[in-house]
Amino acid sequence: MGNSLHKIVGKTPFTSHTASDEWPLASQLVGVELELEGLGGREADKLIGDTAESWSYHNDGSLRNGGIEMVLTTPMMGKELSRAISLFFSRTSTFPASSSRASTHVHLNMLQTEDTVEVLRNLCSFYYAIEDSLYSCISESRKWAVYASPMSSNFPYEVAMLFSEELDRNWWIKHLQAVGKTENNNGRHYGFNLKAMLKYGTVEFRHFPAVTSEQELRDWVNLCMEIKKVAVILDSKGLTTKAFFNSVDSFDQLVDLMPIWGYRLLSGLDRREAISKIEALYELLPVTPKYTGNMGSYEEHVLFKESDKIPKSKRSSKKKGLIDYEDLSADAGLFNEEASDRAQEQLRAWGEVAARTAGRPRLPTTRSIFPPSRVAAVQEAGRLVRSGRQRRAEEIINQFSRLGVELDVTRGTDGRVLGVIDMRTQRPIDILSPFLA
Amino acid sequence: MANLIEDLGVGYVNENLAGALLFHNNVPHLIQEVRSDRISTTAFQGNMAKPVQVGGVNLPAKLLDKGFESLAHPPLGYRTAAAGKVLLELKNKQSFKRGLQLAEVITRFPPVTTYIAERFDIDLAYYMRSDVKAVACVENCFIPLAKGLEMIKAGEIFVFAISPKLAVIPCSRPKEYLEIVYEGRPVGNISIEGVVTGKITNVKSIMENLNGK
Numbered sequence: 001m002g003n004s005l006h007k008i009v010g011k012t013p014f015t016s017h018t019a020s021d022e023w024p025l026a027s028q029l030v031g032v033e034l035e036l037e038g039l040g041g042r043e044a045d046k047l048i049g050d051t052a053e054s055w056s057y058h059n060d061g062s063l064r065n066g067g068i069e070m071v072l073t074t075p076m077m078g079k080e081l082s083r084a085i086s087l088f089f090s091r092t093s094t095f096p097a098s099s100s101r102a103s104t105h106v107h108l109n110m111l112q113t114e115d116t117v118e119v120l121r122n123l124c125s126f127y128y129a130i131e132d133s134l135y136s137c138i139s140e141s142r143k144w145a146v147y148a149s150p151m152s153s154n155f156p157y158e159v160a161m162l163f164s165e166e167l168d169r170n171w172w173i174k175h176l177q178a179v180g181k182t183e184n185n186n187g188r189h190y191g192f193n194l195k196a197m198l199k200y201g202t203v204e205f206r207h208f209p210a211v212t213s214e215q216e217l218r219d220w221v222n223l224c225m226e227i228k229k230v231a232v233i234l235d236s237k238g239l240t241t242k243a244f245f246n247s248v249d250s251f252d253q254l255v256d257l258m259p260i261w262g263y264r265l266l267s268g269l270d271r272r273e274a275i276s277k278i279e280a281l282y283e284l285l286p287v288t289p290k291y292t293g294n295m296g297s298y299e300e301h302v303l304f305k306e307s308d309k310i311p312k313s314k315r316s317s318k319k320k321g322l323i324d325y326e327d328l329s330a331d332a333g334l335f336n337e338e339a340s341d342r343a344q345e346q347l348r349a350w351g352e353v354a355a356r357t358a359g360r361p362r363l364p365t366t367r368s369i370f371p372p373s374r375v376a377a378v379q380e381a382g383r384l385v386r387s388g389r390q391r392r393a394e395e396i397i398n399q400f401s402r403l404g405v406e407l408d409v410t411r412g413t414d415g416r417v418l419g420v421i422d423m424r425t426q427r428p429i430d431i432l433s434p435f436l437a
Numbered sequence: 438m439a440n441l442i443e444d445l446g447v448g449y450v451n452e453n454l455a456g457a458l459l460f461h462n463n464v465p466h467l468i469q470e471v472r473s474d475r476i477s478t479t480a481f482q483g484n485m486a487k488p489v490q491v492g493g494v495n496l497p498a499k500l501l502d503k504g505f506e507s508l509a510h511p512p513l514g515y516r517t518a519a520a521g522k523v524l525l526e527l528k529n530k531q532s533f534k535r536g537l538q539l540a541e542v543i544t545r546f547p548p549v550t551t552y553i554a555e556r557f558d559i560d561l562a563y564y565m566r567s568d569v570k571a572v573a574c575v576e577n578c579f580i581p582l583a584k585g586l587e588m589i590k591a592g593e594i595f596v597f598a599i600s601p602k603l604a605v606i607p608c609s610r611p612k613e614y615l616e617i618v619y620e621g622r623p624v625g626n627i628s629i630e631g632v633v634t635g636k637i638t639n640v641k642s643i644m645e646n647l648n649g650k
Contacts, residue, residue: 064445064446099445100439100441100444100445100504100505101445101449140506141503141504142505143505143506143509144506144507144508144509144510145505145535146505146532146533146534146535146536149531153513189531280619398591398592401592402591402592402593
């Protein structure tokens with residue numbers, strides 16, 4: 001048994017409910033949000049009054065035509081959940097016409113004691129692999145509705161960070177917050193919304209259009225539970241999603257694990273791509289931060305907690321010792337010597353922190369994507385040429401020549417390249433330095 | 438699936454879709470105004486080197502028949518530009534409005550691109566222009582891995598995008614030559630002969646599988 005998620009996100013699990021085998025996960029607590037449009041005022045009042053036992057009502061600014069949002073009063077499981085769904089549809093004789101503006105969201109509680117970090121990891125990665133198929137099963141339209149964007153439209157490394165071996169509360173919370181941070185909507189408008197982990201301790205499925213029948217809603221809740229069930233079973237067997245997908249009969253097993261939705265999901269699944277995506281999540285992405293040094297080490301992330309206490313307006317935009325890839329990819333308008341110096345400084349700072357905290361060797365300060373100065377670049381270029389990397393030097397000269405750059409190449413008596421001057425600028429070609437060693 | 442205008446009302450659609458790109462016959466059209474029978478747009482033709490804006494193009498309202506699926510767009514991500522000297526990365530910042538809002542599409546450049554651009558007097562701000570961004574969304578500027586490596590070897594290009602997710606750029610570290618980047622992250626190295634020497638064992642198979650996607 002791994003670390004329980006409720007301890008990591010600091011919330012108390014719900015307890016007093018009765019499990020039932022009616023659902024794929026007998027003891028899974030579920031929250032449901034139903035967005036409805038087109039209900040008349042009197043009809044809406046009646047529906048709200050009749051279902052008040054299990055459903056509460058909210059206004060939703062994104063809806064029109066008297067739109068309301070009905071939410072389960074509390075997370076439910078088993079027969080209680082079944083009863084609440086039946087109650088709602090028994091009180092709705094004339095169900096309003098579906099509008100593509102309205103949608104249905106299903107929350108799965110992830111704070112139960114059996115919900116471990118590994119379960120969430122498996123859930124994320126399994127969902128990520130089957131995402132395209134899921135959209136085509138439910139509604140392709142939702143994929144482009146902006147309010148339920150696919151996870152693959154996000155930078156997957158933001159999610160992949162959760163797969164890091166750095167198992168720590170600060171690490172997790174930082175990366176849950178980081179999901180979708182580049183978006184203007186706080187990153188919650190994804191079909192698979194991980195932001196709900198921090199707010200409610202749930203994962204939210206936002207793929208579903210406005211509900212039109214009881215059976216439809218039951219199917220969708222079943223689908224969400226079946227997806228989580230796969231994650232739970234894999235965890236109980238000590239498997240990761242990657243190991244599962246790499247097994248020969250994994251796709252046949254999916255049908256057994258997901259008796260209701262398995263066939264439908266598999267029919268639209270590009271197996272080769274699914275496996276690639278999983279491999280990318282598990283192998284490429286968690287490795288790269290360490291590989292590039294962008295994310296720094298655990299000690300640096302503790303700083304995040306401290307800075308979180310500072311009001312956002314007064315917060316420094318830079319965390320000490322952290323290098324953000326985005327910062328290095330400077331906007332064209334801003335790129336100048338100053339930006340180069342800043343990046344250089346950041347690299348140096350990172351090297352110091354990395355050396356201190358992670359035991360990694362200190363970065364040589366003269367090696368960087370930006371030469372520290374033109375003089376240093378020329379010196380380095382000279383050193384490179386002298387060091388006998390003639391073949392590469394010739395390749396670079398060849399590249400420049402083909403691009404129409406007039407060069408003055410100084411060669412020694414033995415034909416070795418001693419220096420290269422750009423005739424237009426009359427400058428030594430310092431661009432050689434980052435390419436050559 | 439009902440037509441968006443019939444389903445949501447022309448007022449709502451007009452309010453939420455104005456500024457979005459509608460890709461009709463693989464030509465990006467910037468929605469200016471939606472009426473009950475037509476969509477007033479500005480079309481973007483040409484290529485990234487020379488985009489052409491055509492104002493006042495009216496499209497039939499039936500293009501919105503597929504619901505929000507009508508607003509589907511090509512995958513954003515890497516694009517090769519300036520004859521292999523610039524690698525740009527398109528990213529949708531998203532907003533509360535619907536569709537791919539052109540104003541929310543941002544252009545980013547890997548550090549090496551800014552470095553090369555400075556040496557070749559390329560103005561990267563050009564690639565942040567709306568018309569260039571719109572055309573970049575649909576421009577087929579991907580180069581297969583083997584061909585791209587050949588072109589680098591021949592000195593014709595510096596950088597290239599294999600797919601919206603994968604690209605090859607010059608490496609910033611010594612002793613390496615080229616670097617493979619996957620959605621903004623360097624994931625390994627590749628030699629000019631095509632030998633992948635990344636730290637990840639299966640990076641090559643991932644590159645093959647994701648090629649063109």
